[in-house]
Amino acid sequence: MRVYIGDTYSILPEVYDVHYLVDRIYPVEKVGEKTNRLLHKLAKSVGIKKKPLVLDIDSVPQIKLKKEEYHPVNWGKEIINRFIQQIGKENIGFLSVSYNIAFNRDYLPNIASRLVMESGLKLDVFPEEIPYYGCASGIFSLKNAVEYCRKHNKAAVVFTFDQCSQVSYFTYDQNDPFFKKTLKSYFLFSDGAVGLLVLPESLMEKFGKKGVEIEDIVLTHHPGDTIKMEKGKFLLSKNLKDEVSPIVADKALKPLLNKHQLTVKDIEEWALHQGGFTVLEKFKDPQILGLSDKQLSRAEELLRTYGNLSSPSCLLVLDSFFHEKNGSKKGKKGVIAGFGAGYYIGAALYRWI
Template sequence: MRVFILSTKVFLPQLVDPFEIANAFYPADRVGKKVNLLARKMVETIGIEKRPFVLDLEKLPEKKLKKEEDHPLYWGEKVIGSFIDLVGRENIGFLSMSYNISYHTDYLPNLITQIVLRTGLNLDRPPEELPYYGCASGVISIKNAVSYCKTHGKAAVVFVFDQCSNLAYIPSGSDDPYIKKTIKSNLLFSDGAAGLLIIPESMKPSKTLPEIIDVRTGYTPGDGIKMENGAFILQNQVKDIVPPVVSEKVIKPVLEKHGFKKEDIQEWSIHQGGIAIIDKFKEDDILGLSEEQIARSKELFHRYGNLSSPSCFLTFDSFFNEEKEKSGDAGMIVGFGAGYYMASALYVWS
């Protein structure tokens, strides 16, 4: 049975000036002028225009949501509600949710059950909650949703979010040993959510939609992205270790299996781990993509930063909602991150 993506939904919170965040995390009166200047220079180097951010900077060092409606329960309700409006509550039989970082604290019943209760879904398969699978988690959810659609003939929802601001490390002073270890991750990651509505061919309307051809997952153990004593650390060697493995495990095998060359893929939605990581996919011994092929991922990184799990969905959403004829065009959604987990989804507009 053929399976298609009927709709996408992206949810971004308030956009905040990155320099405002840097000054809040590294105020000169607490960490010194030298550290504050280093943080501001890091903001310039990273090059993010505005960061979607839910953290109340005025409450630091306590980490609190600035707005109650930025709780992931609300995000899930909004994303799923938009899909219910499209196909009807009774036609959605499966929900897969993934994330790494959340402000949610009332764990029982689990978060996904609370979202099901809020949205009134009547699922015929237990919903799945996939935490801590790194930035590949949303694409892993796509694989499970596709499997459901093929066996049950009903729609499935993929909901992915991350609230990375809750991992921000607030240094105690200029001599805090974790300042240099965490400054990059503190200034790189943003908050946001995204969703996909995946349907079987029997529910497809008479319009061109992306057909999911294959989803491939992979794994290589590594701790270049890790927590250490409550501090979120992103090591520099990640950019050299992860892209080659991602290419060999979840991109090249899928292209070869289905007779595609990299030049045949018009839409590359590559996880925006950072400009250096995205640029790695241009290297011939990794994948050899052109600057044009990675331009969309770089553009959205510069606009919003690294949203973690929803990042590649944000790029795909920008392709999905373009007003142009796409019949026959192909694309890949590629996610990868801590663990190291990785996944790719190949689709063709048909």
């Protein structure tokens, strides 16, 4: 049975200019003019212009959620209710929630269970929650949603989010060993969510106007720790840019293309996880994958505009392709690829209908 993504929906909280954040969080009167200037320089070198944040920056250094509407359960309800309005509650039989970091102190019942109760869903199978699969977690959710649709001939909802600012570390003690170590991850990572409405062929014909057919999904794992938590702090290794991209290409992207007798040039849309500009640039190397500037442009554009949203980052790129208003894309192919801590890696091949 054919399975499709019939709609996507993204949620971004309040968006801040990164240089505004430097002056608000590390003002001259607390860190000195020299350090403030160096932080502006670091922010510029990372290349991110703006950051969507759920963090209450007025409470820093205390880590606090700015608005209750930013709680992941409220984000999930917003996404689910959008899809309910399109196809009806009775047609949704499965929910998969995936993330790494959340402003959620009440762990039980889990987020997935709360969403079922608060949205009034009547599922055929138990809702699943996939935490800590790195920035590939949304692809794991998508794989399970596709398998559910094939077996049960009903719709599934994928809700993927991250609230990376929950693990921000703010200190004005420049002798603190984590002062410099955590700065790069702070300037790179942001907060946001993406939902996917996954439909079997019967419901796509009934409700869908456009969408993409999921032709194949590859999931894999390669042990690695260049992305990790240490004593509660989020750290990125200097080796990240050199290590991850070749692994992703060799373990997932090349096998996926080879299986379907496709080349890189056959894929017009690349919804890649934006692990950073240096990570994306590596995919241009002919020995790694050989992507063109044009093929990487959307991922780079959204990274520059919003930063690295972690789990939903590749799905945010897909969402941008999904809601373009440039006529028919029928027959065009695309790849979604997520990869992150662990390393968990996922890639999906799709075709516009």
